[in-house]
Amino acid sequence: MSVVRxxxxxxKELLDDLDEFVKKNRFTNRSQAIRQLIAENTARSKWECNNxxxxxxxxxxxHHKRELVHKLHDIQHHYHHEILSxxxxxxxxxxxxxxxxxxGEAKLLTELSDKLIAIKGIQHGKLTMSRA
Structure with missing residues (x-):
């Protein structure tokens, strides 16, 4: 992949925000931060398009919560085509x-994560997606 300058x-305020984003996320430079922001935005639009x-x-x-692990596994088995590991x-x-x-399709991954996170006893859950 070639780089284009x-x-x-x-x-000024937007540049200050970008510099703060660079510092907060420990990017080596502004270009790296901009690449990350573009990739996030592209992934978000792909989720909306269900790519x-x-x-x-x-x-x-x-894990001591009764039936929680069984429910987790049961739901995961219904989505075996989407689960890699x-x-x-x-x-x-x-x-x-x-x-x-x-x-998999963003819609299915969101559906899967929503079902898992909704199980009684799950203290925290988060789905993170990126373009394939």
Missing amino acids: FGVSLE IVVGSITLIYD SQHFHLNHEKCMEIIAVK
């Missing part, structure tokens, strides 16, 4: 984190 004119995307679903839960971590004696790698 171009000039950008911005209001094929990739992503992860992160869940935090208490999952990884389970023990955070402490009670809490676990599960990260599920997914690929």
Whole structure:
């Protein structure tokens, strides 16, 4: 992929916001930050168009909650075509984190994550998607 250089004119306040974004996210330069912002915007528009995307679903839960793990697995089996892999971590004696790698239509991935996050006992859940 070749790199093309171009000039950008911005209001001072917007440039300050960009510099703060660069600093906060520890980008090496403004170009890297702009690339990230464009990629995020492109991915978001692909979600709205229901294109094929990739992503992860992160869940935090208490594995002692009755039937929770069974419900998690039951839902995941219904979406086996979209789930690439999952990884389970023990955070402490009670809490676990599960990260599920997914690929598919944005609508289906959102549907899957909504179902998982809605299970009683899930303390935190988040879907992150990117263009495939």
